[in-house]
Amino acid sequence: MSFVVAIDGPSGTGKGTITKKIAEELNLINIDTGAMYRCIALNCLNQGINQIEEKEKIIEIAKNTNVKIEHHGAEQEIFLNGENVSYQIRTEEVTKFVSPVSAISEVREIMTDMQRKMAEGKQVIMEGRDIGTTVFPNANVKIYLDAAAEERANRRYKEYQEKGINLELSYEEVLKAIEERDYRDSHREISPLSIAQGANVIDTTNMTIEEVANKVKQIILETKENN
Numbered sequence: 001m002s003f004v005v006a007i008d009g010p011s012g013t014g015k016g017t018i019t020k021k022i023a024e025e026l027n028l029i030n031i032d033t034g035a036m037y038r039c040i041a042l043n044c045l046n047q048g049i050n051q052i053e054e055k056e057k058i059i060e061i062a063k064n065t066n067v068k069i070e071h072h073g074a075e076q077e078i079f080l081n082g083e084n085v086s087y088q089i090r091t092e093e094v095t096k097f098v099s100p101v102s103a104i105s106e107v108r109e110i111m112t113d114m115q116r117k118m119a120e121g122k123q124v125i126m127e128g129r130d131i132g133t134t135v136f137p138n139a140n141v142k143i144y145l146d147a148a149a150e151e152r153a154n155r156r157y158k159e160y161q162e163k164g165i166n167l168e169l170s171y172e173e174v175l176k177a178i179e180e181r182d183y184r185d186s187h188r189e190i191s192p193l194s195i196a197q198g199a200n201v202i203d204t205t206n207m208t209i210e211e212v213a214n215k216v217k218q219i220i221l222e223t224k225e226n227n
């Protein structure tokens with residue numbers, strides 16, 4: 001029988017780090033749905049499609065995009081049509097294009113189907129924006145992570161510096177990009193980012209990763225005990 005933990009929230013709330021940590025500690029399969037949307041955006045850019053107006057072509061590309069997530073311990077590697085694109089999907093170019101691409105309803109339907117199939121019969125922790133609202137409205141556990149935009153920009157800026165990516169961006173530019181993406185992700189017509197019914201909301205602004213992870217873990221373990 002499957003067991004689904006849905007982790008939703010805007011970017012920079014620590015979803016990725018928390019999900020990875022908990023997946024390892026509780027032996028759950030970690031599915032990063034943002035990475036899946038990023039693969040569609042990257043596939044479009046690789047084929048010279050960088051205008052959102054080319055909607056029909058984007059949908060066609062989404063239909064022909066095969067995404068595979070490989071797990072090596074706590075680490076995941078993302079494969080787009082057989083090629084390891086774990087780094088390419090994190091560039092600023094992809095980050096900018098993925099938000100409008102993910103607002104196309106046909107793209108969301110394709111991704112939602114893929115995500116449901118990936119979880120079939122498995123124990124998963126799936127992170128994204130619409131997991132608790134749309135992909136798994138009956139998820140066993142729903143968590144919504146939030147944090148002030150300034151703090152999220154701070155975390156993202158530090159992550160870029162540490163990973164040596166997007167170094168040309170200043171803190172102010174990272175903050176602006178986060179605010180723009182928040183707006184688009186929460187104002188789109190289809191499955192906008194919102195708090196799912198029954199979700200546990202955690203404001204992580206003044207919490208450490210450790211504190212958030214412990215809280216989420218406690219909620220999951222309590223749910224498992226009561227099932």
Ligand code: DC
Pocket residue numbers: 011033034035037038098099102103127128129130131181185
């Ligand atoms: O979590 P992320 O930053 O890697 O997500 C990339 C984009 O994909 C983000 O702008 C919102 C979108 N997304 C989505 O619409 N639904 C999801 N379940 C996951 C991500």
